[in-house]
Amino acid sequence: MITKREVKPISHRQKCSKCEFYTVFQTVPVGEKAISTCTHCQHMVEIPWDHEIKAAVKNKEKFLKNLEELYPELKDLKNPGDHISLD
Numbered sequence: 001m002i003t004k005r006e007v008k009p010i011s012h013r014q015k016c017s018k019c020e021f022y023t024v025f026q027t028v029p030v031g032e033k034a035i036s037t038c039t040h041c042q043h044m045v046e047i048p049w050d051h052e053i054k055a056a057v058k059n060k061e062k063f064l065k066n067l068e069e070l071y072p073e074l075k076d077l078k079n080p081g082d083h084i085s086l087d
Ligand SMILES: [Zn+2]
Pocket: 016, 017, 018, 019, 020, 021, 023, 038, 039, 040, 041, 042, 043
């Protein structure tokens, strides 16, 4: 019997290494790993899914939160597909 854990995707903001925009990422667990997907260009990054993942996402959010002071447009990153370029 396969028991499936119900885990909601974690949405968080991140700079995408592919499209180089700051975008909304969605992270979902896949077995022992998690897949983070850029909702703008669909670039996928594999990351370990462990108890530290929420802390890691929180740290990224903290980093982005600090950047908001310099780039208020980061606050507009809310929905899948949202993307902005900072420079
Ligand atoms: Zn991207």
